Amino acid sequence: MYRVFAIIAIAIASFGISQADSQELQFATFQEMGQVLIDQQISNNVTASITLQSTSNQEMKIPSDVEQKIRENPQIISVILTNEERCILGVFDQACILINVSQHPDWKGINAIQDGTRMIGDSLIDDINRVFDTNAEFHSVYIHHSDEANKLLDTSGVVSGRGTVSAVYVMPLEDTMSMYEKISSILIPKVIRDSGGFYENAKKMSSDPNASMTFSIIPRDNASLFQLKLSIDYPNAADKVSTIKPLEFLHADELRRSSYFSGGFYPLNSLLQVVVLSPESTSIEKVRGSLMDTHLIDEEKIPTDVTQTGWIFDPDSGEKIEGKFLFGKESVVKSEDLEFTLTGFGGEFTEKPIIENVDVEENYESMIIVAIIAIVAIGAALYYLKGYRKSA
Template identity: 55%
Template sequence: MQRILLPLILVIMIGISTNYAFSQEMGLATFQETAQIIIDKSISQNVTASITLQSTSLQEIQIPAELEKKIRENKQVTAIIVTNEERCVLGVVNESCIMINVVVDDDDRGIFGLQDNAKKVSESYIDEINQVFDTDAKFHSVFIHNDDISNKALETSGIISGRGTISAVYTMPKEDTSSMYEKISAILIPKTIRDSEGFYEIAKELSNDKNAKMTFSLIPFETKSLFQLKLAADFPGKASTISEINPLEIFNVNSIKRSDYFSGGFYPLNSIIQVVILSDDDINVSNVNGKIIPTQIIDEEKIPIDITDNGWIFDPDAGKRIQGKYIFGKESSIDKNELVFSLAGEKIKTEKPETDESVIVVGIITIVAIAAAIFYLKGYRK
């Protein structure tokens, strides 16, 4: 968990659109868009496609500043989640949820103490949350999550749904994903970003899928909060039949375009495509249609040498868990055929470049950006 948290905290400290003085004049904005595919051949056998828009800026995800500060300054609150996920917790059926996650109070004793504390903490926020999201959620129950199998497989921290997480659950009438996404995005995301198309438009189309679900998360940290609006669709039982990966075909689009919100500068790491494959057997990446970016190992991470180039970074590229991240470089859009690769055949070969000081600089910045971009995005699970 620390490996993920430390880079994120560094991002938060860096602030909005910080520029770095090195050859590529790269900028790193607080707003990020991520398209993700999870192909789970190990646990669920599902394929999950998702788009996540995230920021640490209240200007880009418009939560009232007073409420954000109130949540962040209460060290017992670890997350606020608004979702129409099916059965957000056990006992909730055909309803949408607002979950207020809290940490265990050392003074509590037993299950009833935990429940009373969680309900007491949540009651001081639910009215304001209902007002922000134009909802009328009512208290349902306090739920203690006891399963973290997906968090372990996907190497997530578990703040959202890990073992021991305590959620005060509030429920409201079920809303279809398309209308809920349109309403919540209109509330949270300023018009300038919505009109800039990019991944937001793909999420809007994905919201019409019968299996699509929407989740908004607020995760407080020391000085800022991380806001995420995620639209995901599950395709049950599809993972076992996949040997060729075509990410955009899963999204049912022919190309993917970066948001015009980034057109005012060079922000190559603020739009990322990510593919994660889980398997019980060893697998490897092969037959990559597009480019594989030359990388250098920095702090145990594969880091691109030339950030202006577009292409894949596979880390790892073989084993029971494969992860690929595609960066756009100077490109503003990518055709679906450029993203295709296989899981069978000869392993990809990469050259080992010489160490360069400029690589170290780019490496540090890239670790920070990619870590932030995939934070909590590796696999949100109920």
């Protein structure tokens, strides 16, 4: 994971939206991603999401002093604003701000952990409330005990897991449509909102009764990663999927890139990602659209021609299948061109009603998994960029 962010820092320092007058391969600080997680291992849920993210506070308008204050505290892992149902143990029908920190070696015992975590949270909450026009108040300190999500996705625990503690602040619950509209208007400049793309898909998805939104600030040495995510959960749906139709879960017939990238060639700034976690080994069986030509660099599949449109599956077999769809020179893709099947999968997708007694730790893990794969996706895009330039 740290290697991924090192690549991000190097690439983002070199390539920006200001270079849009050139038609050579470029990478901008702003990214749009569609994601579908089909999880048969932990929750048996399908989670579909649209994530908009950037490392620039010109594209996600977090005040520089607040971002710096978060980034300069080495214990802060992330700051998360969410209306996810039951975001943490003991919270019901309220929205949350979670200030996630790593345990300090000097914190001996539960009281020291709680006091130290709250002190860090209290030092930030007024700034966070000011930025988002909220009035969140302290609720509790929550100590995370599970590493399952991190182990499953081969991450280092930098987002969640054992050793992470959350200072939890709560506020009145707001419906997802109005909350997404409010937060996106605060964060995202009008030029990006007016450029359509995945943002339009997210706005439409926000009216779904099972939709939720999350905004995350993930600090790193030289820049923070800002993520605005709109997601829909389909409980107990994963084992009902046979033919994988990603846009069906995103309530869309097509996926169109943002015109924000129209001034240059930014093929890696719009991605669709599908992750399948299976209890048994499986493999790609049929792909309705195109597979991209790839070659291996450092045991990673790298596209040989990013002007092509199609899928890269890596890995393409085993208990975890991960596919990324690249638009190439195209600006839109139709639903039927994204379908694929895996060996040994079950029946057709059927949406089931939400089960009320959801395990809270499992619910939080599912939320964090989606955040983790978004981080991995930006790392993959930049690795493609690095590998493509290296092989050119």
